[in-house]
Amino acid sequence: MAAVQAVLSALDVFSRAPDKAALDQANTWLQDFQHSRDAWSTCNVLLLSPDAPAAAKLFAAQTFRTKVTYDLHEMDPADIFRLRDTLVTALQTFHTGPRTIMVQLCLALSGLALQLPAWEDPVQNMIDTFGRAPASVPALLQFLTVLPEELYTNTKIPVTDDEYKERANKLLTANASKVVELLSMYLQATGVTPAIQVQVFNCLSSWLIAGEIQAMSLVNSPLLPFSFNALESDELFDVAVTAICNLIHETQEVEDSMPVIELIVPRVIAMRPKLAEHASDPDQIRGYARIFAEAGETYRGLILNHPETFFPIVEAIGECAAYPDLDIVPITFHFWMRLAQALGKKPSVPPPFLDAYKSLVGIIISHLHFPEDSGSLTGQEAENFRSFRHVMGDTLKDCCYVLGSDLCLLAAYDMITAALSQGPSMSWQKIEAPLFAMRSMGAEVDPLDDRAVPKIMDLIPSLPSHPRVRYAALLIISRYTEWINRHPSYIPFQLQYISGGFEDADTEVNAAAGQALKYLCQDCKRHLVDFLPQLHTFLGSMGSKLAQDDKIQVYEAIAHVISAMPMEQAAQSLRTFSLDILAQVHALAIKPTVATKEELLNITHGLENLEVMLGVIESFGEELPAACRNSAQEAWTFFDPFIAKYGLDYQICERMTRVLRLGLGFFGSTVRPILPAVLTRMSTAFEATGFSSYLWIIGKIVGRFGNDNDPTLRVAFKNTYERTSNKLVQLLQEKAPASIPDVIEDYLQMLLQMVEYTPDVFFPSPAFPIAFRAAMLALTVVHTDIIFAALDLIRNVITHECLSPPSTAPPPPKFPLYAAAIRPVIQKEGLELTGYLLTGLVGDFPEESPPVVVTIFRVLAALWPTELLSWLSAVLQQVPSTAVPDQTKVQFIADMDGAVQSAEYDRVKRAILSLHRASRKARDRRRVAALDM
Known part of the structure; x- marks a missing residue:
């Protein structure tokens, strides 16, 4: 009774709207309780206690389902049959509800039936x-509905593939015809209620989805015609629709299913007038x-080969596609795609199908x-519609x-000209x-088209x-730039139209203009070389008026044109545009007063460009090229004083380091x-x-120039390594690693x-112990x-060849x-290292x-064989049993000891993976339990 009271007390926490800490504590306690052997009896x-609250009864039913899935091995064979009888008795008690308890009991019985071969015929029982x-029929139908679902979806039940196949055959396949009759x-x-009929349809769908009831078995069954007749009932409509869809889906083997297809298709076609009859619903x-x-x-092949009989299905789907409710229209999309x-x-498309796609x-x-009324859509509705x-x-x-892209494009073109004619x-x-x-059809356009585009x-x-x-x-221009590249006579007008887009008061139009310019310059760059001075003038006159996002598009467009130039000309052009930006950097660096926020923002935008x-x-x-040979040194004379003065600003840091990283690649060895x-x-x-970005750029420099043996550079690497490591020590004294993840990562x-x-540089330095501990x-x-x-x-350190150099x-x-x-670092840190590794392996790795x-x-x-065994023993004592069962811990230590003593280190892999599997299983169980709470 003490255990019962403890469960009731924990559950009571959920009814009192407690704080999160109390809620988490109660939830954790209940999950741990479900792992215990006492949970069976409690x-x-x-x-079965009439006085227990509903929440406690539901928790008990959920726990039985969980323990049947994970812990049936805890019970003696005789006790398993008593468990079955307990669950059946409980289902008899709750056969009228609550449904949530009934479902959990049926799931528990289904899992038990799969694992208990000695239970000869659970379905008949x-x-x-x-x-x-x-x-009590509702309880039976609930069991029969969840049985195939549980057997096919609960992969946590511990049975082998062979055991599963044999048992599923006895539980489901052997009983399929019996279930159809039932x-x-x-x-x-006589006197059947709509509620029972709903359950019947749900059960039918469950067995159809599982593939256990074959469509052909329904040829002479009243289930098939009644499914279609049930569409006339408001109460049965939804479940009948689902059952019919599942039945049709199960006739995919068309040749084998023709007798039942011949029953289904006329009924489906006969439903078409219902679309007009129920147009308002x-x-x-x-x-x-x-x-x-x-x-x-499902009948796509039949539709194509026998349109005289099956084409009305296409026409009906066309009517559905034309329905104004945009939640319904996409139901048809997959059909149109596959067709x-x-x-x-x-080789040719029959006229009826051409007409269907034209429509x-x-x-x-x-x-x-x-x-x-553009204001009729709310913010989220407008976003969803877009x-x-x-x-x-x-x-x-x-x-x-x-149909071909030209025909589709001309259809859209005719709609526009008709609209324009209205004045x-x-x-x-x-x-x-x-x-x-x-725009949407642009990807299908032939760049050589001379009819529609x-x-x-x-x-x-x-x-x-x-x-x-x-x-x-503007977005059409951006999508058709490959075509424009083959028809360059259109470029002057396109540039003029795009330029007008930048002057529009609407910011979305500005953004579209930027995108159009970017793609035009990307795809037509060789035709735009002569327009580069015009683009430079445009930036000079319009640059200050453009939003930064739009300006980025312009600079990207310009860069594409530059990339198409001869190298010397390209270098000079890049220098021209770059100096515009670097001049701003230099001006702020030498400015006697501190820059304003607006000035710094402009600089970050310039660096981004x-x-x-x-x-x-x-x-x-x-x-x-000659124009770039000294540019790295020149650029650094701008950047160095600027970083010294404004590097404390986070945005400046971010942008500056990103530019430096690209500069390393651009200037290569000249840096x-x-x-x-x-x-x-x-x-x-x-x-x-x-700021972590400074570490990031240091890493990029080491990765690119680490093999350089220049003594001055290697001294610089050493000083950088030690200074940044000492700074990290200082940061970790003030903050937990999790609070500075960007610094830790870089x-x-x-x-x-x-x-x-x-x-x-790395190993002999006094910074090495700091690095390893970090x-x-x-x-x-x-x-x-x-x-x-x-x-x-860590792997690169302890597997370094210096620890076990080849003897050859x-x-x-x-x-x-x-x-x-x-x-000495491993000797000192080994215990903690082992702890972090094992804790992460069974935890959040x-x-x-x-x-x-x-x-x-x-x-x-x-x-370190002896040390490792002592480290493991100490660490495992600290790992909670809910994360790794005690039996698994004992086995792991034994496996590792055996691997060390025999020097068979492949056995280490098996031991680690077994521990990991056990921890994943425990975690999955806790996750399922949490979802059921």
């Missing part, structure tokens, strides 16, 4: 127990659309129209696949929707200046003379700010570069990239120095981490 008392009295009987029983139309779409997809793919393989083009474009337009655009591409009374929506369609391009100048229309037209240009151009190769100064500045800046990435490229602490940060970086660094050749001279640095952990433990077992 939940038995709770479930349940029919005998619950199927005779009308009052469901038919209940469906037609979206719920009804949605159900019919599901049936028509399922029939269309288009099939039609595309035919579909008009239907989709009509759905693309914004409402006449997103859905792109989905509809994909269906227009399917139409292009069948001032025209609505912008009638123009914008076809323009959006043209020229008409579209000639049409753009005559479009009204409404912002939504201009926005759509420079970054974009360098990102596009990337490099001129190893041999830089070597300034690298010591750059490293010193980055170290000083990190010491002053703690420090680790810097170290990974150092251990690979500068081991002569990697260990990083294992506590729940962040995938950080954990992998830390594991990689003398080791490199510095190996003893490296080993002398590594061994990513799923892909075990191979790296295995490698680390294999090396530890080989090089």
Whole structure:
């Protein structure tokens, strides 16, 4: 009774709206309780006690389901049958509800039936127990509904594949015909209620989805005609729709299913008038659309080969696609896509299908129209509609696949010209929707088209200046730039139209203009070289008026044009645009007063623009043009004083380091003379700010130039390593690693570069113990990239060849120095390292981490065998049994001891993976229990 009271007390916490700490504590206690052996008997008392509250009874039922899944091995065989009888008795008690308890009991019985071969015929037993009295039939139907669902979806039940196949065959396959007869009987029983009929349909769907009831078995069953008749009932409509869709889906083996298809298809086609009859009821139309779409997809081959019989299904799906409710329209999209793919393989498309897709083009474009009252959509509704337009655009591409892009484009073109002919009374929506369609179909356009696209391009100048229309037209230009590249005579006008877009008061139009310019310059860059001075003038006159996002697009566009120039000309052009930005940097660096926030913001924008240009151009190769040969040193004379003065500003730091990283790639080896100064500045800046980006750029420098043997540079690497490590120690004295994840990650990435490229700096330095300890602490940060970086660094250290050099050749001279640095650190940190590794392995490490952990433990077992066993023993005592069962801990220690004693280090892998599997199983169980709370 004490255990019963403890459960009641824990559950009571949930009814009192407690604070989160109390809620978490109660939840954890209940999960731990479900792991215990006492839970069997305690939940038995709770479930069958008439005085227990409903929440306690539900918890007891959930616990039985959980323990049947995970802990059936705890019970003696005789007790398992008593458990079955307890669950059956409880189901008899709750056969009238609550449904939540009934469902959990049925799930528990289903899991038990799978694991208890000695229970000869559970289905018949349940029919005998619950199927005779009308009052208990709902409990039987609930059991029969969840039985296939539990057997096919609960992968946590511990049975082998062979055991599963054998038992599932006895439970499901052998009983399928019996279930069909039973469901038919209940469906037609005198006095049957709609609630029972709903359960019958749900059960039928469950067995159909599982593939246990074959469609052919329903040829002579009343279930099939009654499913269609049930569509006339409001109470049965939804479950009947689902059952019919599942039945149609199960006839995919068309040749084998023709007798039942011959029964289904006439009934489906006969439903088409219902679309007009129920046009005002979206719920009804949605159900019919599901049936028509399922029939269309399943019988696609029959539709194509026998359109005289099956084409009415296509027409019905077309009607559903035309329905104004945009929640219903997408039900048809998958059908149109798959049918288009099939039609595309035919040498010619039959006229009825051409007509269907021509009609579909008009239907989709009509759905693309914004409402006449643009204010009728709320913020989220407007966003949802915009997103859905792109989905509809994909269906227009399917139409292009069948009809050809030129025909589809001309259909949209004709709609626009018809709207324009209405004069001032025209609505912008009638123009914008076809323009959006043209944009969506742009990916299907042939760059050589000379029929449709020229008409579209000639049409753009005559479009009204409404912002939504201009926005759509600009995005058409951005989508058709490959075509424009082959028709460069259109470029002057396109540039003029784009320039006008930048001057529009609407910010979305500005953004569309930027995108259009970017793609025009990207795809037509060779034709735009002569226009570069015009673009430079445009930046000078309009630059200050452009939003930064738009300015980025312009600079990216310019960079694409520069990349198409001869190298010397390109270098000079890049220098011209770069100096505009660097002049601003220099002006602020020498300004006697502190810059304003606005001035700093302008500089960050300028640096971002420079970054974009360098990102596009990337490099001129190893041999830089004359205009760039001294540019690295010149640029650093601008950047160094600027960082010294404003590097404490986070945004400046972020932008500056990103530009520096691209500069390393662009200037290549010509940056070597300034690298010591750059490293010193980055170290000083990190010491002053703690900003991770300074570590990030140091790592990039080491990764690119770490093999350089210049003594000055290696001294700079050493000083940088030690200064940044000492700063990290200071930060970790003030903050937990998890509170500075960016610093931890970039420090680790810097170290990974150092251990690979500068081991002569990395290992002998007094910073090495700091670096190793930082990697260990990083294992506590729940962040995938950080954990992998830390594991990689630790692995690289303890697997370094210096610890076990090959005996066939003398080791490199510095190996003893490296080993002398590594061994005392491992000896000192081994216990904590083992703790972090095991705690993470059974806790928050990513799923892909075990191979790296295995490698680390294999090396530890080989090089520090005695110490490792003592470390493991101490660490496992601290791991809670809820994370790793005590039996698993004992087995793990035994396995590791055996691996060490026999020096068979492959056994370490098996031991680690077994521990990991056990911990994952425990975690999954707790997660399922938490979801059920």
